Amino acid sequence: xxxxxxxxxxxxxxxxxxxxxxxxxxxxxxxxxxxxxxxxxxxxxxxxxxxxxxxxxxxxxxxxxxxxxxxxxxxxxxxxxxxxxxxxxxxxxxxxxxxxxxxxxxxxxxxxxxxxxxxxxxxxxxxxxxxxxxxxxxxxxxxxxxxxxxxxxxxxxxxxxxxxxxxxxxxxxxxxxxxxxxxxxxxxxxxxxxxxxxxxxxxxxxxxxxxxxxxxxxxxxxxxxxxxxxxxxxxxxxxxxxxxxxxxxxxxxxxxxxxxxxxxxxxxxxxxxxxxxxxxxxxxxxxxxxxxxxxxxxxxxxxxxxxxxxxxxxxxxxxxxxxxxxxxxxxxxxxxxxxxxxxxxxxxxxxxxxxxxxxxxxxxxxxxxxxxxxxxxxxxxxxx
Numbered sequence: 283x284x285x286x287x288x289x290x291x292x293x294x295x296x297x298x299x300x301x302x303x304x305x306x307x308x309x310x311x312x313x314x315x316x317x318x319x320x321x322x323x324x325x326x327x328x329x330x331x332x333x334x335x336x337x338x339x340x341x342x343x344x345x346x347x348x349x350x351x352x353x354x355x356x357x358x359x360x361x362x363x364x365x366x367x368x369x370x371x372x373x374x375x376x377x378x379x380x381x382x383x384x385x386x387x388x389x390x391x392x393x394x395x396x397x398x399x400x401x402x403x404x405x406x407x408x409x410x411x412x413x414x415x416x417x418x419x420x421x422x423x424x425x426x427x428x429x430x431x432x433x434x435x436x437x438x439x440x441x442x443x444x445x446x447x448x449x450x451x452x453x454x455x456x457x458x459x460x461x462x463x464x465x466x467x468x469x470x471x472x473x474x475x476x477x478x479x480x481x482x483x484x485x486x487x488x489x490x491x492x493x494x495x496x497x498x499x500x501x502x503x504x505x506x507x508x509x510x511x512x513x514x515x516x517x518x519x520x521x522x523x524x525x526x527x528x529x530x531x532x533x534x535x536x537x538x539x540x541x542x543x544x545x546x547x548x549x550x551x552x553x554x555x556x557x558x559x560x561x562x563x564x565x566x567x568x569x570x571x572x573x574x575x576x577x578x579x580x581x582x583x584x585x586x587x588x589x590x591x592x593x594x595x596x597x598x599x600x601x602x603x604x605x606x607x608x609x610x611x612x613x614x615x616x617x618x619x620x621x622x623x624x625x626x627x628x629x630x631x632x633x634x635x636x637x638x639x640x641x642x643x644x645x646x647x648x649x650x651x652x653x654x655x656x657x658x659x660x661x662x663x664x665x666x
Contacts, residue, residue, distance in 0.1 A: 480510040487519070496523060512543055514550075521553055530557055545575055548585045555588055568592045572601055583612055590622060599630035610642075617646030621653055628660060637664045 474482070487502030500523055506516035517540045524533040537554040544550065551570050558567035571577070571589040580586065590605030606623035613619060624639030640657040643649060649657070 476509050480506045480513050480516070483509070484513070484516055487516070491519075496527075499523065511539075514540065514544065514547065518549060518553065525553070525557055525560075530561060533557055541570075548574065548580055548582050552585055552588060555592070559592070564592060564596055568596055568598065568601075572598075578604055578608060581608070581612060583609065586612075590626070594622075594626060594629075597629075599626050602626040603630060603632075615646055617643045617649040618653070620646055621649060621657060624657065624660065628664075633664050637661055640664075 483502050483506045487499045487506065490496075490499035490502060500520060503516045503520035503523070506513050507520070510516075517536060521533045521536045521540075524530075524536065534554060534557055537550050537557070540547065540550040541554065551574055555567040555570045558564070558570065568589070571585065571592060574580065577589070586605045586608045590602045590609065593599070593602035593605060603623060603626035606619055606626055609619040610616070610623055620639050620643035624636045624643060627633075627639055628636035637660070640661050643657050644654060
């Protein structure tokens with residue numbers, strides 16, 4: 283019985299020990315705890331480094347892809363700009379002057395077709411570059427927001443550029459006809475003839491004379507003679523202006539050129555003779571007047587009167603009598619011409635004809651009292 287009790291007690295103690303051991307927590311040492319913390323920290327750091335390296339690799343790949351896409355886009359844009367410049371230059375070139383200005387419908391259609399073919403070739407090249415850019419876009423779209431901080435928005439810009447290039451090409455093709463029309467207006471501009479240009483400058487010279495701008499008038503008259511050397515009016519005006527400011531040598535040279543161009547022009551000879559008389563060069567004046575072809579056929583009072591008086595001063599009475607005879611034929615009622623004829627014939631020893639001329643002079647008008655007395659005196663002396 284005691285043995286049983288003893289066994290029961292032992293059994294109770296074991297139960298009690300088992301319950302106590304189940305309620306009791308074995309304390310953990312601080313050394314083992316620190317090792318676990320360090321191990322976990324190292325593990326976390328290693329994982330973070332692995333993640334960082336992975337993210338960095340993704341970022342580097344993204345940047346590399348972005349730079350590659352940018353270079354491809356720039357190359358495509360440059361090519362498109364070059365194509366646009368080529369189109370502009372080809373349209374800006376003026377048409378060849380030797381070709382007909384008015385293009386036919388067939389030639390316009392042919393030029394449009396050639397331009398369209400060139401544009402299609404350029405668009406094919408651009409399309410190849412765009413396919414490469416689209417491939418880059420596809421790769422970039424596979425990168426998530428966490429893997430890449432930014433996206434590449436290249437395709438939209440490139441597509442808009444393609445649309446603008448197409449619009450430019452189409453506008454260039456449509457502008458072929460207006461360009462030809464503008465060139466037509468330029469080429470068909472009518473050029474002035476030398477005579478028309480001379481007349482314009484002559485009007486400017488006359489306007490300058492009206493405004494008393496002598497220097498400008500001389501310049502305009504000189505321009506007229508440069509364009510049209512045979513222009514008599516400009517030569518006479520310019521000679522008169524030079525004579526007026528006593529540029530005798532220049533005026534004489536100008537008139538000599540006019541006489542060489544028009545030997546039968548009496549006005550050139552009268553002007554030149556007057557300049558010679560202004561310089562007391564009687565012989566040159568008489569030669570200028572008397573050496574004109576068919577001089578006795580010149581029906582000009584000023585010319586013949588100047589010729590007659592110059593010849594009389596040089597005692598060339600035969601030529602003086604010829605000139606006065608022409609004058610009395612032009613103006614038979616003028617007494618001074620009959621008197622001059624009488625004096626020329628009287629001096630040339632043609633006394634009978636001279637007496638007749640004196641008598642006719644007394645019956646005409648325009649003589650002074652002294653001239654009438656001289657005519658009567660000569661009639662008496664000649665024995666009539």
